[in-house]
Amino acid sequence: MKKDGIGGANTKTGLVFEGKTDLADFLSRQKNYSLAHDKNKFLEVFYNKKSVAYIFKKHDLYRFLALRGIDWKTILSKKLLPDDSIYVIANNVLYIVEAKFQQTPGSVDEKLQTCDFKKKQYKKLLAPLNIDVEYMYLLFDWFRDPRYKDVLDYINSVRCDYYFGYIPLNKLGLPVPK
Secondary structure, three states: OOHHHOOOOOHHHEEEOOOOOOHHHHHHOOOOEEEEEOOOOOEEEEEOOEEEEEEEOOOHHHHHHHHOOOOHHHOOOOOOOOOEEEEEOOOOEEEEEEEEOOOOOOHHHHHHHHHHHHHHHHHHHHHHHOOEEEEEEEEOHHHHOHHHHHHHHHHHHOOOEEEEOEEEHHHHOOOOOO
16 A cells, blocks of 8 residues: 555555554565675665665664764764665665554554654754654554544645555655666
8 A cells, every 4th residue: 555545556566554664674585686785784785785774773873873973972862763664775764664553552553643753863863964854654564544534634735754564665765667
């Protein structure tokens, strides 16, 4: 399904929701994609043997910053830990992907309302490297319920994004296999 549940597509061209986000696992199964750890032990993504991206989980983003002379503590008061993130070299953008799975009302409801703050924090963190940030949610179908309409509208209004079921590769700035 596409954003807002409109249309449809081949799920082979997008990150499929499986209760959690795993960019590395997904990309490793795609045609023409391969992954390997670089000399700094970062997970590098290749398309047709050309380096196209780096995947960072949790603390890996901060190791990446430290190697580039960025001390996050001088920029942020609290460390943010993304579920998954991917730095796409060609467009110089770090995509933060937060997977939200829910089957009953609870705290995840309110977490969806934090995207604007978190996106701004990540932008501030990456500004010294001139890397842009996009923030998106990969949502479980639970959030299709009409009671989430206002929250989903808010997510879009603050220039964050959300997808149900999967995120298309092109929305992550990655090449799509033919």
